[in-house]
């Protein structure tokens with residue numbers, strides 16, 4: 001019996017509810033377009049359990065999904081009720097979940113070994129796994145599964161996202177980020193898009209974020225590598241203070257690497273993060289290349305199957321996900337609505353410095369800019385350049401701008417190019433005549449006098 005008015009099941013039109021009975025080891029796969037949403041419940045009385053990419057569903061709780069291609073897996077068999085109309089839905093019998101679980105168990109054994117070691121001054125180091133493969137083979141999904149399983153075992157993995165093209169981990173698209181996950185993930189949101197400063201059912205995780213501002217690592221290899229090195233140093237020093245995370249180890253998601261030209265970048269990541277294992281998904285060729293490259297080192301290379309549920313997401317769908325992530329950073333979602341502030345930034349104020357990311361592959365490289373390093377080779381490729389006030393025009397409207405940790409006044413190109421991010425603002429309007437711009441800011445008050453960095457990725461978007 002429910003209190004009058006509080007029985008949520010009253011409001012559900014039972015005609016639009018589908019019920020799906022899953023047998024053990026089956027998976028309910030579904031797709032929901034951006035303009036639609038569905039609600040899924042693990043039926044309250046069902047005996048079994050279910051999980052979404054490694055994170056367990058609570059019985060009877062409604063989970064709402066929009067703009068996603070996803071799956072709910074059960075080891076035990078269960079009953080699901082689905083409210084709304086997914087554009088695609090079916091039950092799959094063949095999944096690679098047992099292999100993924102075995103990988104988790106193997107990692108866990110290394111961790112158990114690690115934490116069983118007599119405590120040392122440094123603490124014992126857990127495994128550091130790098131996930132690589134072509135586009136849309138399930139790298140991010142496996143990263144979520146391994147993270148979810150280790151959290152469920154009471155571990156605290158450090159998740160590192162090096163894929164700047166995707167929707168970002170606890171951050172905006174176009175960023176590299178690292179965060180330690182010591183508490184449960186959000187079923188609907190996965191890793192989540194932002195550490196929101198508002199009440200949240202899930203404990204807030206504070207990531208370390210660098211804004212790269214380009215889609216592909218190839219567009220700015222030199223700066224991409226520098227950011228990786230900066231992040232590796234920051235992560236290692238964080239691990240020294242957080243023995244639990246150090247014992248659990250790293251789970252590293254990468255951009256899509258499917259050919260030989262990325263070999264150098266993979267080796268660089270492996271060296272910087274002291275990776276101990278590489279898992280290759282969906283490419284026999286890349287697997288063999290990795291085997292050869294790391295045959296003489298102590299890095300283990302393993303091949304993993306791709307889930308049949310992995311779907312190619314077309315460009316408009318991926319753009320819709322990126323836009324939704326940025327929108328959520330400023331406006332929150334149904335569970336937690338945020339009200340961003342409109343703030344004016346004067347170009348002539350002493351605390352204003354807007355820098356732009358230069359795409360090494362575009363015509364930008366012909367313009368004069370400030371190199372990050374002193375060496376001549378920096379002049380030939382990707383860096384960041386400081387914009388004069390008269391260069392700030394309407395092309396920056398509808399873009400996100402990173403507010404960096406370095407001060408506007410003191411920072412040179414090197415500091416700006418390698419600085420971590422404090423937060424983001426969104427440019428609503430540039431008034432060239434009045435020499436000012438209006439931005440959306442997640443926090444009230446003036447935008448701090450920090451260097452601002454605008455990139456080319458994510459592309460412009462309309463937030464309302």
Ligand SMILES: Nc1ncnc2c1ncn2[C@@H]1O[C@H](COP(=O)(O)OP(=O)(O)OP(=O)(O)O)[C@@H](O)[C@H]1O
Pocket residue numbers: 027029030068069070071133134135136137138139140141142163166254255256307308309310311312313
């Ligand atoms: N078992 C599954 N059932 C249904 N959808 C799935 C399944 N596994 C993955 N997906 C979906 O397939 C898409 C691609 O997966 P994912 O993002 O993990 O691939 P990726 O290799 O990381 O992609 P990218 O190349 O963008 O980095 C995602 O929308 C994901 O939610």
